[in-house]
Amino acid sequence: MGTNVSLKDKFQAYVDAENKVEPKDWMPEKYRRTLIRQISQHAHSEIIGMQPEANWITRAPSLRAKLILLAKVQDEAGHGLYLYSAAETLGEPREKMIADLQSGKAKYSSIFNYPTPSWADMGTIGWLVDGAAIQNQVMLTRTSYGPYARAMVKICKEESFHQRQGYEIVMKLAQGTPEQRSMAQESLNRWWWPSLMMFGPSDDNSPNSEQSMQWKIKRKSNDTLRQEFIDKTVPQAEYLGLTIPDDNLKWNSERGHYDFGEIDWREFYEVIKGNGPCNKERIAHHKKST
Amino acid sequence: MAKGWLNSVKRGFTKEEALKEYLYFLADDSLILGQQLSKWCSNGPVLEQDIAIINTALDHIGRARLLFQEIARLEGKGTTEDSLVYFRDHLHFKNALLVEQPNGHWGDTITRSFLMDTFNFYLYDSLRTCEVNSIRTIAEKAIKEISYQAQWSAEWIVRLGDGTEESHTKIQESIDNLWMWSGELFENHPVFEILNEELPSFTSIKDLWLKKVGQVLKMGMLIMPSPELWMQTGGRFGIHSSQLGFILGEMQSLARSYPNATW
Numbered sequence: 001m002g003t004n005v006s007l008k009d010k011f012q013a014y015v016d017a018e019n020k021v022e023p024k025d026w027m028p029e030k031y032r033r034t035l036i037r038q039i040s041q042h043a044h045s046e047i048i049g050m051q052p053e054a055n056w057i058t059r060a061p062s063l064r065a066k067l068i069l070l071a072k073v074q075d076e077a078g079h080g081l082y083l084y085s086a087a088e089t090l091g092e093p094r095e096k097m098i099a100d101l102q103s104g105k106a107k108y109s110s111i112f113n114y115p116t117p118s119w120a121d122m123g124t125i126g127w128l129v130d131g132a133a134i135q136n137q138v139m140l141t142r143t144s145y146g147p148y149a150r151a152m153v154k155i156c157k158e159e160s161f162h163q164r165q166g167y168e169i170v171m172k173l174a175q176g177t178p179e180q181r182s183m184a185q186e187s188l189n190r191w192w193w194p195s196l197m198m199f200g201p202s203d204d205n206s207p208n209s210e211q212s213m214q215w216k217i218k219r220k221s222n223d224t225l226r227q228e229f230i231d232k233t234v235p236q237a238e239y240l241g242l243t244i245p246d247d248n249l250k251w252n253s254e255r256g257h258y259d260f261g262e263i264d265w266r267e268f269y270e271v272i273k274g275n276g277p278c279n280k281e282r283i284a285h286h287k288k289s290t
Numbered sequence: 291m292a293k294g295w296l297n298s299v300k301r302g303f304t305k306e307e308a309l310k311e312y313l314y315f316l317a318d319d320s321l322i323l324g325q326q327l328s329k330w331c332s333n334g335p336v337l338e339q340d341i342a343i344i345n346t347a348l349d350h351i352g353r354a355r356l357l358f359q360e361i362a363r364l365e366g367k368g369t370t371e372d373s374l375v376y377f378r379d380h381l382h383f384k385n386a387l388l389v390e391q392p393n394g395h396w397g398d399t400i401t402r403s404f405l406m407d408t409f410n411f412y413l414y415d416s417l418r419t420c421e422v423n424s425i426r427t428i429a430e431k432a433i434k435e436i437s438y439q440a441q442w443s444a445e446w447i448v449r450l451g452d453g454t455e456e457s458h459t460k461i462q463e464s465i466d467n468l469w470m471w472s473g474e475l476f477e478n479h480p481v482f483e484i485l486n487e488e489l490p491s492f493t494s495i496k497d498l499w500l501k502k503v504g505q506v507l508k509m510g511m512l513i514m515p516s517p518e519l520w521m522q523t524g525g526r527f528g529i530h531s532s533q534l535g536f537i538l539g540e541m542q543s544l545a546r547s548y549p550n551a552t553w
Contacts (some may be wrong), residue, residue, distance in 0.1 A: 050332040057328045061545040061553040063355045066328070067348060073331050074344040081337050115354045119544055169553075177551050289340075290332045 001088040015216050020146035023089040033213055034208065035145050036090050037106075038217065040097040041085035044108035046102075048282050052116040053125060054133060067279045069122060075158045082155065084086070085166065086147040091203045096113055098231070102287050109133075111198050113276030120173055120180075120187035126166015128188075128195040128233065134159050167236065174240040181241075189245045197268045198259075201228040230258050299527035301480050309422070310364055310480035311384065312489055315526060316355035318431045321375060322534070323406060323466075323539055324350030326393055342442060346403065349435040352367055353428065377546035380534050387525040388471035390533045393462070397457070401464040404443035408502050409475045411440040412495035413465035421488040436545055444506045452512020462512055472519025475499070 006211055008028055014021070021027055050073050052204040057073065062064035064197045100106035111129055116122070137159060141152045173184035200222040220228075230249075237244050248261035270276070303311060318476075327347035334340025356369035388406060395400045414436050417429035450461040475492060476499070482491035500517055507514045524530060545553075 040550055047332075047337070054332040057331055058325060059541050059544050061376070061548075061551070062357070063351060063375055065553050067351055067355070070331060070344060070348055070351070074341055074348070077332075077341045077344070081341070083336075106345055147312060172553055176553075177548065179548060180551050285332070 015144045019144075019151060021144050022146045030211070031217075032090050032213060034215070034217060035148065036087055036092045037214075039083055039087040039148055040100070041091075041094065041107050041109075043087060043097065043197075044101045044106055045082045045112065046080035046083060047284065048108045048112045050076050050080075051282055051285055052112055052114070053122060055116060056119060056122050059119070059237070060122075065122075065169070066197040068084050072126070072162050072165060073148075075162065079155050079248075082151040084152045089147045091116060098290065102283060102290075104283065108270065109198060110268065110271045110276065111194050112192055112282060113278045114190070115278050117230060118183055118187050120170070121191070123166050123169030123171075123184065124187040124191045126162050126164075127236070128191050129198070130163040130166055130234060131161050132195050132198045132229050133231075135165060135225050139219050139225065142216075142219055150260050161203075170242075174242060182248075184240070185242055188242050189290075192245050193263060196226055196230070196263055196269075197265075199223075199229070201265065201268075214225070227257050230260055234258055296524055296527060296529055299524075299529060301527075303481055303484060305484055306485040309488075310361060311479075312485060313357055313361050313364070313425070314382075314384040315386075315492075317361060317374075317425045318383050319406070319410075320350045320354035320357060320405075322383070322385045322537060323389040323403075324348075324354055325537060326389065327399070327403070329393055330399065332483050343399075346435075346439050348441070348465050349432075349439065353432050353435075356428050356431075360428070372538075372545070376542045379548075380530055383534060383538070384526055384528060385534075386471070386474050387531055388468065388475065389473060389521055390466060390525075390531055391471060392533060394502055395460065397461045397464040398446065398462055398468070400446040400450065401461065402442055403439065403474050404447050404506070405468065405503070407440040408437065408499055409441045409495070410436045412502075413490070413492065416490040416495060420490060425444060425489070447506050447512070450509040451507070451512040458511065459487040461510070465507070466515060469515040470519065470522050471518065473519075474523050474525060477521075477526070478508045479526050481499075511530060 007026055011021075011026065011028060018058060021031075021190065025151070053069060053073050053076075055139060057066060057070050084097060087097060101108065111132075118123070134156060137152050137156050141149055141156055143149045143152065170184050170188075173180040203209060203221045203223045205224055209218060209221060213221070220270050234249065246261045248259060250255075250259055252259045271279070274280075324347050327343055327350060330340065330343045331347070332340065334343055335466050354375075355371055358374045360367040361374060367502075369523070374434055386406075388402060391402055393402075411433075414429045414433050418433060419424050419452035420429070435438040447461065452458070482489075482493065482524055504514050522531075
């Protein structure tokens, strides 16, 4: 290599060799900004994500269920804390990130703008929403930024526990009385499509993806992760005897994957823009508490 | 005996009933306070304190479970921790009135916890050497978490009392408002005499409590109201403030809507 190799090229070579970038290392400004945006967005999702579940803690139908749910929501607060700390290693203060969340400048996962009218939602969120999050987060344990990757290892352990707890709630409902069964099915009907939206727009409509893949911040495309999630989840629904609300869902033996119907991207973008059923409520709740 | 609004409550207990009654005092205090504290989840003033207060809620509810399991064992006939929590009516709840008072603002919640945690600290400390095995075992486990809770809420009292002018005024108001619910914690009850060889009377820890509460309030530059003021009573006899109905209404709603379901 010549002596005139630019810092950017060196950085790319360093990342390509599967090295971890640490806070004091030189990094392109855009890499830093991308990570701050992504990690803080992830932290905000954990914190806002506490609300739809916290609203059932006082009504949980058994003491055991109450303790598990309370501990789970507390874990989410803990995840938010690690993630804010990971973002702070990039020079962004927590106060600034919180201010951006409250002003609407920073985003969080759109899934938390849907309401939780049913106890079954406590199960479905764990099973589908945490399940979708894990799909993404397992990939992030290998992300190129060291503090983020390490935070993810710990978070993934707890998340997979949450997913099992969620699945357990749904299983108890699915194997319970007819009313409990329909509670589980109704909840699945509402959460299925928003869960698929969690992976973000299709690859050909995802503007930040390519650069993030090159920097190894992201290691799999949105569509790949979404397909993995569907392939993993369909058999779980079958085991429970629940029906996934998609008439076009069927196994494609040629592809070795499930084919599935079309996502309503208009709903996705409207909810992101602030027009979901709970966007205003979530931010107002967050402002009120701080 | 002179008669007031508690004239018709049950005051005679067999020994067996007295032990269960004593367990209900402990279990219902833990349950109702835990339930109230759990409402702070996602509402804490900063993330670290949200996590801390959820911890205390988890401790209270976890302790309530152990106590209800013990009551269920004594009650028999298919009683479970959940049937006791979800299918009992307000007249059968024996918690102190203090724990059912609303969360209010952060200072109100801290004050309620501080008065209760200090009481629990001395009570559970004395239960560690009581003559009832099951309660002794629970107390041994609980004292560790109660020590932490008592320290946490006392630190907050000092921080708010010795903080800004606003925080000082607000926390003094919280103390003044909640004080009338504190006397019930130490009032005498017929079961204490029946159980006096096995379990401590709550009256026995009053002096320790007054001394500690006085010290902490002084550190926070706060004024302790007089323990001689008129105190509210009723909770230990199943006569509650209006708050409890709403707490139970919320807590029991789902379980009671589907009484044949298992969760």
